[in-house]
Amino acid sequence: MKRYWRGLIGPGALALAFSAGLAQAAVDNVAQRVEQLLAQMTLEEKVGQLNQLSGKEFTGPATDKVRSMEAEIRSGHVGSMLNIKGVADTRRLQALALQSRLRIPLLFGLDVIHGYQTVFPVPLGESASWDLEAIEESARIAAREAAASGIHWTFAPMVDVGRDPRWGRVMEGAGEDSYLGARIAEARVRGFQGARLGGVESVMATAKHFAGYGASVAGRDYNAVDMSDQQLHETYLPPFKAALDAGAATFMNAFNTLNGIPATGHAGLQRDILKGAWGFKGFVVSDWGSVREMVVHGYADDLADAAAKALNAGSDMDMESNAFSSSLVAQVRAGKVALAQVDDAVRRVLTKKFELGLFDDPYRFSSAAREQAALSDPRHAQAARRVAAKSIVLLKNEGGALPLRRGLRSIAVVGPLADARRDLEGGWIVKSNADKMASLVDAVREAAGPGTRVSYAPGCDVACRGANGFEAALRAARDADTVVLAVGESWDMSGEAKSRADIKLPGRQDELFAALRAIGKTPVVVVMAGRPLIFERLAEEAPAILYAWFPGSEGGRAVADVLFGDVTPSAKLPMTFPRNMGQVPISYQQYETGRPVRDVNNIVYKSAYIDSPNTPRYAFGHGLSYTSFGYRDLRLSSNSMRADGKITLSFTLANTGKRAGAEVAQLYLRDPVASVVRPVKELKGFQRIALQPGEQRQVSFTIDRETLSFFDRKLAWTAEPGKFELMVGSASDDIRLRQTIELAP
Structure with a gap:
C-alpha cells in the first residue's frame, strides 16, 4: 500500500521511513505511531497542529x-482548515500540506448542521419527531455526502439545552430537556x-x-451564563x-463565560470534568475566535496571555484566533505553558488523524466518484421528506379541520411563506438547492391533483410591515373552499446571532389572519420557524395549526403530506x-415553590402572574394526531425496590381511532421529598409506537436506581430512599396513568 507520510532520518532522530517495504507490524498501534511522530516534531510544528484556519478566501482570487x-x-504550521469543501479544493490544499517537512495531513472541518446537500429539518424540528432512528439516519446521510466531498469533521451536534426561545440557537439543538437531548445527542453522534x-x-x-451556552442571560447570543453547579x-x-x-471524537467549547470564567479558558470544565x-x-476545539475573545471578556491581558490560558485550561485547537500560532511557542519558552501540555494537545489531534486513516491516504475522503454518487442518490431526498413529515407537530385540530379532503373545488394557499423555498431550509446551509425545491403551494398543487384549482397570494413578505398585499390574498381566499395560511419566520430570523427580544409572529402577520377571518374564511395555519413563537390570536381562533419548523429541502411536500393525511402527524414538542x-x-421541568398555584381562582400571595396564567400555550411533549390513543391497565412488577433492584412498569397502549398512527408514550418521574x-x-423515558386502527400493544419501561438518581448538594450521583411518583402520558401536561413506588433504605 502506498504511504503518504514519511518521517525524517537524521542524527538523533527516530527512523520512520514509511514505504511499501516497511513492515506494517511496526506501526499498527496508533498510540505508538503518534509517539514516533511526536518525537520528530519541532515546537513550531507541534503548535502548527493546534492551529485551525478558515479557507473561505481560497474560493476567491489569489x-x-x-x-x-x-x-x-x-511549512506545517496549520493542522486543520474549515470552510473548505468539495473534492477539488480539499485535494489541492491537502497537496500543500504534504509538501511540509513531516507531511502531516490536514483535517477539513465544516458546519454540517442538518444536511450537506440534502437539507433535513433544522435540529430542533428533527427533535420534535422523537424518532431516534430517523435522527440517526439524517446524520448518516449528511455524513455520507460530506465525507465524499472531502470533509473529515462536522461541528455538530449542538447539544446545548435551551429553555429561552429568544435565543436564536435553540434552532440548532434538541430543546429544553436534558434526557431527550441526551438520547438525541447519542443518535446524532452515531449517525455522523x-x-x-x-x-x-x-x-x-x-x-x-461546552458548556452552559444555552442559558445565556436574557436569551442573548454570546451573553454571560451564571448558574449553580447543581x-x-x-x-x-x-x-x-x-x-x-x-464516542464523540471532539468537543467544542463555548463563547460564553460560566460564572465569570470564559468557557475557552475554563479548566474546571475542560480539564477537571x-x-x-x-x-x-x-480533542477540544475552540469556537470561532473564542480564544481571542477572552481579551475582550477582560479575562486575558492580550492575545499571548489568552493563548496560554486557553491551552492550560484544556483547549487543544484554536479556531481562527491566530492566538496559538502567533504566541504559543514564546509562551512555552517563557515557561508560561508546559511543553507537556502542548504535547498532550498535539497527541490528541494526531490520534484522530491516524484513526481517520489520513496518514495512509490523505485523499481517501476526496473521491469524485463517491461525491457524485452521494450527491445524486434519490434515497436521500426520500429520507428528507420522511423525516420532515415526522417532525411536523399538529398543535390544534378542532372539528376535524385536518386532514384536507381531496376533490375540493379550490384551495387558496396564502401568506408570506406560502411560496417560500429558501426559507424552508433554515440556517446553516452548505449547498442550497432552493431553485429546485417545491414550495408549499407547489406541493399542495401536486397533492390536490388536477381537479382542484389552487390559487396563491402572499399577502405580505415575512417582515409584513404593511397591508398593501392583503386584498389580493383576500380575493384568492373568497373563492376557495379551503384556505391554508403559511406564516412564521424567514430563514435568517433564527440561528446564531439571531436572538429576538420579541418572538411573536413578525410584523402584521396575525392581522392577515384576522382579515381572512373577517371575510368568513378561517384558515388552517402552517407555521414555519426555527424556534417556538408566540401567536395567541391564531392559537385561540384557528381551527387547526401545523408547526412545521424549517422543514428542509423536501419540507414543502412533507407539509402537504400531513395536510392531506398521507402522513398522520406524530411529532411532539421538544420545547415549551x-x-x-x-x-x-419557561420549561415544564420547573421546581416547586413554597407558594404554588393549586387553584387558578386563588392566586393571591401565590407564585403567579396577575395578568397571565402560569401554564404555557403548548406544553413540552404536546402533539396531536389524526387518530386517538388510549392508555390503560398500568401494572408494576413490584411497588418497591432495593438499590440494586429493578421494577418493570407496563401498560396497554391502543389505537382507538380510525387511522394508522404513531404515539410517543412518555414516562415522567417526581421525587416529592x-x-x-x-x-x-x-x-x-419515551417510546415511539406505530399502531394500526384497533391495534393495541403492551408497553414497558424499566425503573432502576439510575432512573431515580440525581446530583445531591455535594454533586454526588445518588438515589435516596423514599417514595417516587411515576407518570405515563401523551405530553407533560397530559398524564394518563400514575403510580407510586418506593426505594427501600
Missing part, C-alpha cells in the same frame, strides 16, 4: 492573504461517525458548546456526557411554547 496561508500550510472513525462515509462529530450538572451537562459515551472525571480522549413574553424562559428539591416532573 490574494496576499491566500498566498500567506498557503505558505503556512506548506458510524461504527468507527475512519469509514469513508463517516465524519468526526463535535459535541458543542443546575450545571443536573440540566446542562448530561447531553454532553451522553455524546462522549456515544471533561478530560479528568469523564476521561475524554479526543409560551403564551407571552413575560413567561420566558429529597435532600435537594427536585423538579415537579422529569422525563425519564
Whole structure:
C-alpha cells in the first residue's frame, strides 16, 4: 500500500521511513505511531497542529492573504482548515500540506448542521419527531455526502439545552430537556461517525458548546451564563456526557463565560470534568475566535496571555484566533505553558488523524466518484421528506379541520411563506438547492391533483410591515373552499446571532389572519420557524395549526403530506411554547415553590402572574394526531425496590381511532421529598409506537436506581430512599396513568 507520510532520518532522530517495504507490524498501534511522530516534531510544528484556519478566501482570487496561508500550510504550521469543501479544493490544499517537512495531513472541518446537500429539518424540528432512528439516519446521510466531498469533521451536534426561545440557537439543538437531548445527542453522534472513525462515509462529530451556552442571560447570543453547579450538572451537562459515551471524537467549547470564567479558558470544565472525571480522549476545539475573545471578556491581558490560558485550561485547537500560532511557542519558552501540555494537545489531534486513516491516504475522503454518487442518490431526498413529515407537530385540530379532503373545488394557499423555498431550509446551509425545491403551494398543487384549482397570494413578505398585499390574498381566499395560511419566520430570523427580544409572529402577520377571518374564511395555519413563537390570536381562533419548523429541502411536500393525511402527524414538542413574553424562559421541568398555584381562582400571595396564567400555550411533549390513543391497565412488577433492584412498569397502549398512527408514550418521574428539591416532573423515558386502527400493544419501561438518581448538594450521583411518583402520558401536561413506588433504605 502506498504511504503518504514519511518521517525524517537524521542524527538523533527516530527512523520512520514509511514505504511499501516497511513492515506494517511496526506501526499498527496508533498510540505508538503518534509517539514516533511526536518525537520528530519541532515546537513550531507541534503548535502548527493546534492551529485551525478558515479557507473561505481560497474560493476567491489569489490574494496576499491566500498566498500567506498557503505558505503556512506548506511549512506545517496549520493542522486543520474549515470552510473548505468539495473534492477539488480539499485535494489541492491537502497537496500543500504534504509538501511540509513531516507531511502531516490536514483535517477539513465544516458546519454540517442538518444536511450537506440534502437539507433535513433544522435540529430542533428533527427533535420534535422523537424518532431516534430517523435522527440517526439524517446524520448518516449528511455524513455520507460530506465525507465524499472531502470533509473529515462536522461541528455538530449542538447539544446545548435551551429553555429561552429568544435565543436564536435553540434552532440548532434538541430543546429544553436534558434526557431527550441526551438520547438525541447519542443518535446524532452515531449517525455522523458510524461504527468507527475512519469509514469513508463517516465524519468526526463535535459535541458543542461546552458548556452552559444555552442559558445565556436574557436569551442573548454570546451573553454571560451564571448558574449553580447543581443546575450545571443536573440540566446542562448530561447531553454532553451522553455524546462522549456515544464516542464523540471532539468537543467544542463555548463563547460564553460560566460564572465569570470564559468557557475557552475554563479548566474546571475542560480539564477537571471533561478530560479528568469523564476521561475524554479526543480533542477540544475552540469556537470561532473564542480564544481571542477572552481579551475582550477582560479575562486575558492580550492575545499571548489568552493563548496560554486557553491551552492550560484544556483547549487543544484554536479556531481562527491566530492566538496559538502567533504566541504559543514564546509562551512555552517563557515557561508560561508546559511543553507537556502542548504535547498532550498535539497527541490528541494526531490520534484522530491516524484513526481517520489520513496518514495512509490523505485523499481517501476526496473521491469524485463517491461525491457524485452521494450527491445524486434519490434515497436521500426520500429520507428528507420522511423525516420532515415526522417532525411536523399538529398543535390544534378542532372539528376535524385536518386532514384536507381531496376533490375540493379550490384551495387558496396564502401568506408570506406560502411560496417560500429558501426559507424552508433554515440556517446553516452548505449547498442550497432552493431553485429546485417545491414550495408549499407547489406541493399542495401536486397533492390536490388536477381537479382542484389552487390559487396563491402572499399577502405580505415575512417582515409584513404593511397591508398593501392583503386584498389580493383576500380575493384568492373568497373563492376557495379551503384556505391554508403559511406564516412564521424567514430563514435568517433564527440561528446564531439571531436572538429576538420579541418572538411573536413578525410584523402584521396575525392581522392577515384576522382579515381572512373577517371575510368568513378561517384558515388552517402552517407555521414555519426555527424556534417556538408566540401567536395567541391564531392559537385561540384557528381551527387547526401545523408547526412545521424549517422543514428542509423536501419540507414543502412533507407539509402537504400531513395536510392531506398521507402522513398522520406524530411529532411532539421538544420545547415549551409560551403564551407571552413575560413567561420566558419557561420549561415544564420547573421546581416547586413554597407558594404554588393549586387553584387558578386563588392566586393571591401565590407564585403567579396577575395578568397571565402560569401554564404555557403548548406544553413540552404536546402533539396531536389524526387518530386517538388510549392508555390503560398500568401494572408494576413490584411497588418497591432495593438499590440494586429493578421494577418493570407496563401498560396497554391502543389505537382507538380510525387511522394508522404513531404515539410517543412518555414516562415522567417526581421525587416529592429529597435532600435537594427536585423538579415537579422529569422525563425519564419515551417510546415511539406505530399502531394500526384497533391495534393495541403492551408497553414497558424499566425503573432502576439510575432512573431515580440525581446530583445531591455535594454533586454526588445518588438515589435516596423514599417514595417516587411515576407518570405515563401523551405530553407533560397530559398524564394518563400514575403510580407510586418506593426505594427501600
